[in-house]
Amino acid sequence: MQRFRFYCALYLGKLASFACRLVSRSRGTNLPGAIALKIDPQLLRHFGELDPDKVVFITGTNGKSTTTNLLAHIFRTAGLNTVANLEGANLLAGVAVTLLRNADLAGNLRADYVLLETDERFLPLIHAQLPARHLCVTNIQKDQVQRNGEPDIIYRKIREAIDRDTTLYLNNDEPNAKSLARFVDHAVFYGVAPHEKSFHKDDDPYAVTMPCPICSAPLRFSAYNIDNIGPFSCPGCGFSSASAADGKGKEKDGCVPDYLAEAVDFAKNSFRVSGVGYSFRYATPYFLYCYIAALAVAREFGVDGATVERAFQSFVNVGGRMEDIQVGGKTIHYLRMKQENPETVQSALNVIAADPRQKIFLLGLDELVDFHPHYTNTFYAYDCDFRGLIASGVSRYICFSGTVAYDAALRLRYDGAPAEQISVLPTNDNAAILAELAHYAGEEVYLITWLKKYESLAAYVKKHAAMTAVAKGGATQ
Amino acid sequence: MNRPSLHVLWMYPDVLHLHGDRGNVMALRHVAGLMGIDAEIRRVDSLQEAPDFAWADLLYFGSGELKRMPVVVSALIAQKEALDRYVAGNGMIVASGSSAAILAQWTKKTDNAKFSGLKLLDITCKQCENVYGDDLWFELPDGGQAIGCQIRVIDIRLGREQAPLGRVLYGYGNNGQDGSEGARSGNLIACNAQGPLLVKNPRLAAAWIRDALAAHGVTDVAAPDEADFVWEDASFALIRKFIEDKMAAAGAH
Numbered sequence: 001m002q003r004f005r006f007y008c009a010l011y012l013g014k015l016a017s018f019a020c021r022l023v024s025r026s027r028g029t030n031l032p033g034a035i036a037l038k039i040d041p042q043l044l045r046h047f048g049e050l051d052p053d054k055v056v057f058i059t060g061t062n063g064k065s066t067t068t069n070l071l072a073h074i075f076r077t078a079g080l081n082t083v084a085n086l087e088g089a090n091l092l093a094g095v096a097v098t099l100l101r102n103a104d105l106a107g108n109l110r111a112d113y114v115l116l117e118t119d120e121r122f123l124p125l126i127h128a129q130l131p132a133r134h135l136c137v138t139n140i141q142k143d144q145v146q147r148n149g150e151p152d153i154i155y156r157k158i159r160e161a162i163d164r165d166t167t168l169y170l171n172n173d174e175p176n177a178k179s180l181a182r183f184v185d186h187a188v189f190y191g192v193a194p195h196e197k198s199f200h201k202d203d204d205p206y207a208v209t210m211p212c213p214i215c216s217a218p219l220r221f222s223a224y225n226i227d228n229i230g231p232f233s234c235p236g237c238g239f240s241s242a243s244a245a246d247g248k249g250k251e252k253d254g255c256v257p258d259y260l261a262e263a264v265d266f267a268k269n270s271f272r273v274s275g276v277g278y279s280f281r282y283a284t285p286y287f288l289y290c291y292i293a294a295l296a297v298a299r300e301f302g303v304d305g306a307t308v309e310r311a312f313q314s315f316v317n318v319g320g321r322m323e324d325i326q327v328g329g330k331t332i333h334y335l336r337m338k339q340e341n342p343e344t345v346q347s348a349l350n351v352i353a354a355d356p357r358q359k360i361f362l363l364g365l366d367e368l369v370d371f372h373p374h375y376t377n378t379f380y381a382y383d384c385d386f387r388g389l390i391a392s393g394v395s396r397y398i399c400f401s402g403t404v405a406y407d408a409a410l411r412l413r414y415d416g417a418p419a420e421q422i423s424v425l426p427t428n429d430n431a432a433i434l435a436e437l438a439h440y441a442g443e444e445v446y447l448i449t450w451l452k453k454y455e456s457l458a459a460y461v462k463k464h465a466a467m468t469a470v471a472k473g474g475a476t477q
Numbered sequence: 478m479n480r481p482s483l484h485v486l487w488m489y490p491d492v493l494h495l496h497g498d499r500g501n502v503m504a505l506r507h508v509a510g511l512m513g514i515d516a517e518i519r520r521v522d523s524l525q526e527a528p529d530f531a532w533a534d535l536l537y538f539g540s541g542e543l544k545r546m547p548v549v550v551s552a553l554i555a556q557k558e559a560l561d562r563y564v565a566g567n568g569m570i571v572a573s574g575s576s577a578a579i580l581a582q583w584t585k586k587t588d589n590a591k592f593s594g595l596k597l598l599d600i601t602c603k604q605c606e607n608v609y610g611d612d613l614w615f616e617l618p619d620g621g622q623a624i625g626c627q628i629r630v631i632d633i634r635l636g637r638e639q640a641p642l643g644r645v646l647y648g649y650g651n652n653g654q655d656g657s658e659g660a661r662s663g664n665l666i667a668c669n670a671q672g673p674l675l676v677k678n679p680r681l682a683a684a685w686i687r688d689a690l691a692a693h694g695v696t697d698v699a700a701p702d703e704a705d706f707v708w709e710d711a712s713f714a715l716i717r718k719f720i721e722d723k724m725a726a727a728g729a730h
Contacts, residue, residue: 142495146610149630150495150575152542153608205518206499209491211541216548218491218522236524342497368610373723375612376716377626379672382497403719406712410676413708414503424708426715 002046009040010107013100029089033096043096044129048108050099052133055114056297059123059158060138060177061151062343063290064090067138068117070294070315075113077311078303083111086318090119095126113301120154121147127161135162136169136297138289140176141228142383143341146371151176155213159183169297171289172257173229173241179213189257190296191241195264197285197354198223198230204385214239226285227346227384259296261288276305279312286347287317323454325447327461328438332362332445334454339368342383345448352446353388360396360442361389364449365408366428367401378407386415396440400425400433428453430460481695483509483516483686486533489541489549490520496628498539498573500673501682505535508675508682511701514690524552530563535689540574540671543604543630547592549579554595564597567692569664571685573674575630577660577667578602584631598660598667599636605629612720613648613670615658622646623678624716625670629653633667635660642668647720664692677713679706 013036020031036043058068065088072084085098095116103109118126120140137158140151148154155176162168162183171177172191181187200223201207209219210228217236224230233240241257261271266283273295280291291312298308325332335348352361367376390412397417399408405426413419423436434457437445447454487502502518509516521528530536541549553560564570570580578584581594584602594602613627623643633651635641641651642659650658650669659668666685668674675682683701690698 145496145608145628147608149608149628150542152544153630205520206490206503208494208499210494211492211545216492216545217524218489367719371610373611375610375626376719377610377628377672379497379500379626379628382500382503382673382676403715404712406708406715407673407677410708410712411500411673414500414507414676419708424711426711 006046009036030093033093055132056134061141063138066290074298074311081112084115124160137177139174190259191257194223342380359444362447493539493541495540496671504675535569538572538576569689574671599639602631614646615643625674
């Protein structure tokens with residue numbers, strides 16, 4: 001009966017998947033899985049030829065999509081027969097879709113390796129059906145507080161999916177992730193040595209770090225490679241980025257992570273690991289952690305360094321984070337942020353602060369509409385430091401949003417932006433935003449907002465440009 | 478004439494590190510400045526440190542992970558004598574969000590384990606199974622209003638004689654049932670609205686600054702110029718409209 005139910009789920013799921021793809025290639029990342037799971041709630045458990053020793057989960061607050069995509073690309077470059085959920089379908093239904101699409105009609109998986117980006121909250125559910133023996137954790141940080149509340153809630157979710165014999169791949173520079181090593185016999189650590197884009201917060205009287213995940217004492221960072229990630233130590237219990245924390249109660253000073261990116265050169269897109277050179281096309285501190293995480297997992301699975309480097313050279317990220325819009329003689333450089341995720345905002349601010357050119361800054365914080373009830377949270381802006389951006393030569397600030405434009409403007413003013421240089425637009429209307437932008441001289445414009453708003457603005461500019469071209473064409477005929 | 482000064486102890490900011498609550502500390506300094514008051518902020522970073530309560534006019538506790546609260550309570554119990562003197566002198570304490578558990582009688586966790594608070598307010602807390610985030614609009618006893626956001630991880634119940642901080646106009650508040658928001662006894666305050674509450678509601682910041690200084694004999698304090706709050710008022714109006722639309726939509730259903 002159980003097997004019959006599985007086959008029904010498999011065939012109906014495959015059919016639904018096929019139908020969804022007829023409608024749109026980009027659709028159907030969850031629906032067929034939801035249908036199949038309705039029929040067989042334990043669907044993931046019933047696929048054949050699925051060896052937990054060859055299944056890797058990639059989870060964490062930030063960077064799991066890019067790390068999964070990179071890792072899959074490395075595995076495929078190495079000739080390993082690999083399945084991965086590259087479309088960001090990281091919930092139970094999304095994982096089900098990935099597996100049923102890649103299973104034959106007997107329910108056997110047509111792949112040797114399975115790499116799955118997994119949502120932190122769904123990790124225990126997925127793990128209960130598919131007990132992967134390998135888990136990569138990028139970081140555990142503040143994110144989507146409306147449903148996650150506090151990092152400790154996510155920490156406990158991830159903990160539920162860890163068995164003593166799980167092999168963990170952990171960010172050595174992120175305290176929460178690193179501290180998970182206590183719970184296993186074998187952990188592999190990856191990290192990044194401080195580099196030219198590392199920063200300090202010594203001059204910020206309002207700087208806030210985080211509590212030690214082991215003893216709750218306030219942690220100290222000697223440098224930040226990205227916000228709240230870097231060489232750290234706990235004055236309370238001695239836990240640090242230099243300690244082994246191998247899960248056996250042994251702490252030894254001076255431990256170097258198994259895979260450490262050193263000699264990072266952002267201008268030359270290169271870094272070294274154990275003396276071997278690697279390249280990274282997306283040369284930002286944020287992406288570097290994705291590269292070194294993927295490298296660590298791949299090397300542990302036996303992929304040689306030369307193959308990893310070949311994969312790095314040919315890797316193209318899906319839905320890159322930095323994109324430009326050309327409008328009215330200006331270039332708008334888009335930097336993606338995730339709402340309620342201060343690390344993504346701070347990373348974007350740091351990119352702008354590093355550009356000494358005079359610039360206009362567009363800030364589109366917005367009300368939260370991902371979950372119900374919609375609300376106007378701007379907490380995360382107060383976890384970020386805007387002073388570097390303000391000191392980098394901004395000629396005009398434009399804050400727009402239907403509801404929280406004034407809150408964004410207040411945040412800038414609190415960090416020292418002169419009120420007379422701030423335009424507040426209490427609207428999301430693209431025409432109004434661009435009209436305000438056109439008032440001010442300057443070619444370089446930076447935009448930080450969430451992805452949907454950027455897509456709306458980019459689509460508007462594209463459509464407007466096309467209409468202008470048609471009108472011009474009509475006028476000349 | 479000397480300008481009055483406001484002394485703020487910012488309690489364990491790296492341990493109670495959630496929800497951008499440092500915005501409230503920034504606001505205390507900013508609004509005090511608008512009132513002609515020099516605000517000095519001192520951090521209490523180490524859990525082993527003996528805070529200089531005798532120096533302070535206001536202790537601020539930001540939100541933290543519930544897991545950290547027993548550690549903070551233990552740190553303060555180690556300083557109980559000095560803290561008791563501060564409280565007896567009507568010193569102001571403000572705790573945001575989950576840090577209400579620090580001032581509470583006790584908190585019960587989802588696994589039924591209980592931990593004690595400092596028992597400064599007659600409130601009890603219960604950890605919730607699910608997180609809930611929403612706008613929070615409330616009215617204060619003096620008729621003033623404030624708008625913020627709340628990330629609820631605990632439910633708060635007031636003791637029989639315990640006064641709330643305010644009355645919920647929209648949102649969850651203490652428990653989503655009795656319409657109460659926060660708690661206040663004298664100058665001891667627990668408030669569910671987190672993050673930049675005092676940035677967004679500078680008159681509330683001014684009132685708390687006045688109360689904190691009055692407890693230490695400073696009563697000749699200027700009111701801030703209303704013209705300084707144009708953006709704050711515009712924000713309030715926009716968000717109130719947003720909330721009213723939500724309420725209307727909920728009513729329609």
